[in-house]
Amino acid sequence: EIVLTQSPATLSLSPGQRATLSCRASQSVSSYLAWYQQKRGQAPRLLIYDASNRATGIPGRFSGSGSGTDFTLTISSLEPEDFAVYYCLQRIKWPPTFGQGTMVEIK
Amino acid sequence: EVQLVETGGGLVQPGGSLRLSCVASGLTFSDSWMSWVRQAPGKGLEWVANIKEDGSQKYYGDSVRGRFTSSRDNAKKSVYLHLNSLRAEDTAVYYCVRDSSKYGFDIWGQGTMVTVSS
Numbered sequence: 001e002i003v004l005t006q007s008p009a010t011l012s013l014s015p016g017q018r019a020t021l022s023c024r025a026s027q028s029v030s031s032y033l034a035w036y037q038q039k040r041g042q043a044p045r046l047l048i049y050d051a052s053n054r055a056t057g058i059p060g061r062f063s064g065s066g067s068g069t070d071f072t073l074t075i076s077s078l079e080p081e082d083f084a085v086y087y088c089l090q091r092i093k094w095p096p097t098f099g100q101g102t103m104v105e106i107k
Numbered sequence: 108e109v110q111l112v113e114t115g116g117g118l119v120q121p122g123g124s125l126r127l128s129c130v131a132s133g134l135t136f137s138d139s140w141m142s143w144v145r146q147a148p149g150k151g152l153e154w155v156a157n158i159k160e161d162g163s164q165k166y167y168g169d170s171v172r173g174r175f176t177s178s179r180d181n182a183k184k185s186v187y188l189h190l191n192s193l194r195a196e197d198t199a200v201y202y203c204v205r206d207s208s209k210y211g212f213d214i215w216g217q218g219t220m221v222t223v224s225s
Binding site for chain 2: 032034036042043044045046049055087089091094095096097098099100101
C-alpha cells in the first residue's frame with residue numbers, strides 16, 4: 001500500500017502567519033491527492049481535491065500544489081478557526097491511505 | 108441540506124457484533140459509492156470498507172477483512188457496516204463517507220463511536 005508521510009507533525013504558528021504543510025507519497029499518486037481539515041470532536045472536512053482544487057466553500061487562503069510524490073498545502077494567512085489537524089489522502093491506488101496528520105497549533 | 112447520519116455505535120464485548128447504519132439525505136445516494144472510515148481515540152484516519160452504487164462490489168481493509176461486511180439499501184438511502192468478531196483495536200469513531208469519483212471522500216457523517224471492552 002502507498003504510505004503517505006506528513007511533515008511536520010506539529011506546526012506552531014501565530015494568527016496571520018503562513019502555514020506550509022507537506023505530504024510525501026511512497027510512490028507516485030499523480031495528482032490524486034486530497035487534503036482534509038479536522039477540528040476536535042468533528043468529522044474531517046474536504047479542503048482540496050486532485051492536489052490543487054479547492055472544494056466548495058473553502059476560502060481562498062487554502063491552496064494545494066504538487067504532483068507525483070510531493071505535495072504541499074499552504075494556508076496563506078492563518079485565521080483563528082484554521083488551528084486544527086490536517087490530513088492528506090490518496091485514493092488512486094487501493095487501498096485508500098491517509099497521512100498521519102499535521103497539527104497546526106497556536107504559538 | 109446534504110447529510111449523512113450514522114447510528115448504531117455503542118459498547119460491545121470482545122468477540123461481539125454490532126451493526127452500524129448510515130442514512131443519506133440531500134444527495135443522489137444510488138449514484139454514490141460509499142465508504143467507511145474509522146478513527147481510534149487520539150489517532151489518525153483509517154479507511155475500512157467501501158461499496159459500489161448497486162452493492163455489487165465491496166472492498167475491505169486488511170485489518171477488517173473477514174470480520175466486517177458492508178451492505179446497502181438504496182430504497183432507504185442507507186448503507187450498513189456489520190462488525191463481527193470485534194477486538195479492542197476496533198474501538199474507534201466510525202464515519203460514513205460519500206466516495207465521489209470526482210471529489211473523493213467529500214461528504215462525511217458526524218461519526219458513531221464503537222467501544223470494544225469487557
